[in-house]
Structure formats: C-alpha cells, structure tokens
Amino acid sequence: MKQQEVLFQYLLRLGDTNLILGHRLSELCGHGPVLEEDIALTNIALDLIGQSRILLSYAAKAEGQGRTEDDLAYLRDVGQFRNLLLAEVPNGDFAVTICRLFLYSAYTCELLTLLCDSKDEYLAGYAAKALKEATYHLRHSTNWMVRLGDGTAESHHRLQTALNRLWMYIPELFDGDAIDVQLQETGIAPDPNVLKEKWNTRVNAVLAEATLNRPPDQWMGKGGRDGIHTEHLGFILAELQYLQRAYPGNQW
Amino acid sequence: MSNKKNWPLWEIFIRSRQGLHHKHVGSLHAPDAEMAINNARDVYTRRQEGISIWVVESTAITASAPEDGAALYDPANDKVYRHPTFYDLPDEVGHM
Numbered sequence: 126m127k128q129q130e131v132l133f134q135y136l137l138r139l140g141d142t143n144l145i146l147g148h149r150l151s152e153l154c155g156h157g158p159v160l161e162e163d164i165a166l167t168n169i170a171l172d173l174i175g176q177s178r179i180l181l182s183y184a185a186k187a188e189g190q191g192r193t194e195d196d197l198a199y200l201r202d203v204g205q206f207r208n209l210l211l212a213e214v215p216n217g218d219f220a221v222t223i224c225r226l227f228l229y230s231a232y233t234c235e236l237l238t239l240l241c242d243s244k245d246e247y248l249a250g251y252a253a254k255a256l257k258e259a260t261y262h263l264r265h266s267t268n269w270m271v272r273l274g275d276g277t278a279e280s281h282h283r284l285q286t287a288l289n290r291l292w293m294y295i296p297e298l299f300d301g302d303a304i305d306v307q308l309q310e311t312g313i314a315p316d317p318n319v320l321k322e323k324w325n326t327r328v329n330a331v332l333a334e335a336t337l338n339r340p341p342d343q344w345m346g347k348g349g350r351d352g353i354h355t356e357h358l359g360f361i362l363a364e365l366q367y368l369q370r371a372y373p374g375n376q377w
Numbered sequence: 378m379s380n381k382k383n384w385p386l387w388e389i390f391i392r393s394r395q396g397l398h399h400k401h402v403g404s405l406h407a408p409d410a411e412m413a414i415n416n417a418r419d420v421y422t423r424r425q426e427g428i429s430i431w432v433v434e435s436t437a438i439t440a441s442a443p444e445d446g447a448a449l450y451d452p453a454n455d456k457v458y459r460h461p462t463f464y465d466l467p468d469e470v471g472h473m
C-alpha cells in the first residue's frame with residue numbers, strides 16, 4: 126500500500142474509535158447515575174468527539190479524494206468503519222462503562238505519549254493536545270476502578286464481571302498488522318508490542334490496587350480495524366447518522 | 378435518609394486566577410475528597426473558570442444562626458469610622 130493510503134487507514138482506526146466511544150458515552154447524557162457523573166461522562170464524550178474531528182479531518186486530507194470529516198463520520202456504512210470493537214460494546218451497567226473507559230484510556234495515554242515523538246508533525250501535535258484530555262479520562266476512571274473494585278462485595282463483583290466481559294476485546298488493541306509495521310518503520314506510529322508492555326504495567330498496578338483479578342487471556346474478538354464489526358455498530362450508526370441520511374447535506 | 382445510601386455534600390471553592398483568593402462557587406455530592414475534586418473540575422471549571430480547587434465537606438462548616446443577626450451585625454451600622462475613608466491619600470499613591 127502507498128504511504129498515504131496506510132496513513133489514511135491508521136487515522137481512521139484512531140478517529141473512528143474515538144467517535145464511536147464518544148457516541149456511546151453521549152448516550153448517558155441525562156441518564157448518568159448521579160448528576161456529577163452525568164456531567165463527567167458527557168465531558169469525556171465531548172473530548173473524544175473533538176479528538177475524532179481532528180483525526181478524521183486529517184484522514185480526509187491524507188486520502189486526498191475531496192472528502193471532509195463530516196463525510197467520513199456521517200456517510201460511511203458499517204463495513205467502512207475501522208474502530209476497535211471495544212468502543213462499540215454497549216454501556217451496560219456503570220461497572221462496564223467505567224471499566225471500558227479505564228482500559229481504553231490506559232491505552233490512549235500510552236499511545237499518545239509515544240505518538241508525541243511521531244515523525245508525522247501533525248500527528249505529534251495532535252498527540253500532545255489529546256494527551257492532556259486522556260490523562261484526565263484515565264484519572265477519573267482509575268479513581269472509580271479502585272473505589273468500586275475495593276468497595277462493597279456487590280461493586281467488586283460487578284466490576285470483576287465487567288472486566289471479564291471486556292477482556293476478549295483487549296488483544297485487538299495490540300494486534301499489529303501490515304499497516305502498523307509500515308508506519309512503525311517510517312517512525313510515524315509506535316510498535317504495538319511496546320505499547321502492550323506499557324499498558325500491561327499500568328493496568329496491572331490498578332487492578333492490584335482495586336483487588337481485581339486479571340482475567341486469563343482467552344479468545345480474541347477482533348476485526349473492527351478491518352471493517353468487521355459486532356451487531357452493535359449498525360444501531361450506533363443508525364442514530365449517529367440519522368440526520369444526514371434523512372436530510373442529506375442539511376446544516377444548522 | 379441514611380448516610381449509607383447518600384454521598385456527603387461538599388462545598389466547592391475555586392481560585393479563578395493566580396493571586397486571587399478561592400471563592401465559594403456551589404456544592405456537589407461525592408463519595409470522598411478526591412472524587413469531589415474530580416466532580417468539581419467537571420461541574421465548575423469546564424468553561425475555564427479556575428486554576429485551583431478546594432473542597433470542604435459541608436458538615437465541617439459552622440454557620441452563624443440567622444436569629445443571631447441583630448446581635449452580631451446591627452451594632453456595626455452606626456460605626457462609619459471603621460471604614461478607612463477619612464484619610465487624604467497623596468496622589469502619587471494611586472489606587473490602594
């Protein structure tokens with residue numbers, strides 16, 4: 126693949142994951158367990174959607190076909206989305222919502238730290254900005270992981286159940302393919318194995334503090350980054366893209 | 378209602394800029410002080426209102442009673458000399 130095409134695919138993977146997870150969290154607007162957490166989670170949703178805009182704009186530019194960030198977000202179908210499956214899992218109970226946010230924020234914090242040294246200046250600039258937001262997402266979710274995990278018998282049980290359920294989507298985060306290899310060789314993206322090692326160190330420390338058991342590695346749910354998704358993504362897009370599908374080109 | 382089911386209330390103080398004092402901005406619920414800081418950050422600083430946060434559990438605050446108002450505050454009414462407005466300041470001092 127040509128370098129621009131590879132970069133386009135890589136940016137879609139990052140941008141789509143943030144867009145879908147941002148949408149998932151936005152579903153909690155007005156439905157948070159308490160007012161303070163409602164605001165916290167929707168603030169985070171807005172951060173993720175803002176990050177997604179930067180990435181998808183850059184992706185559209187890398188593609189060079191005259192598409193815009195809006196075209197990419199609103200006018201692609203399920204098979205063209207490149208997000209990690211972890212992002213499309215339903216929010217479930219608060220334990221699942223927080224556990225997913227923690228596992229993903231631990232990943233983005235390490236990824237963005239490494240991307241700050243990317244040879245791609247735009248990507249490095251994006252990483253420096255997004256890292257500040259991701260650091261807070263990690264702080265917020267880590268605080269909850271420790272309190273729920275090391276909390277009551279009920280909260281511990283729920284969080285361990287959530288962790289076990291989400292674990293099958295973790296290997297995809299570090300499953301390097303030809304795109305990762307090519308970008309790694311050109312110094313644009315980090316080595317997934319380095320990322321995995323850093324993520325493990327960080328996550329293991331929090332799991333220990335939260336008195337949670339790290340689930341054993343198991344069957345890996347993957348495919349999102351190649352356009353093969355769970356049944357959930359279609360429903361997300363139906364809501365996310367409704368307006369542009371029903372009223373093409375509409376603005377307000 | 379029992380305390381087991383409800384998070385305590387926290388009073389939130391925000392410093393808007395370096396050099397200014399922390400100012401009471403409102404209150405919120407949180408399970409502990411660290412989470413109260415997080416919640417205050419999300420509820421009260423999302424429009425760049427501050428650079429520092431204090432949280433104090435509401436029960437730690439002792440307030441004066443409204444019915445003591447007459448004894449506490451009225452005696453100051455006729456003591457204007459307590460305001461430092463009877464001095465002539467030299468012009469070069471500027472604003473004090």
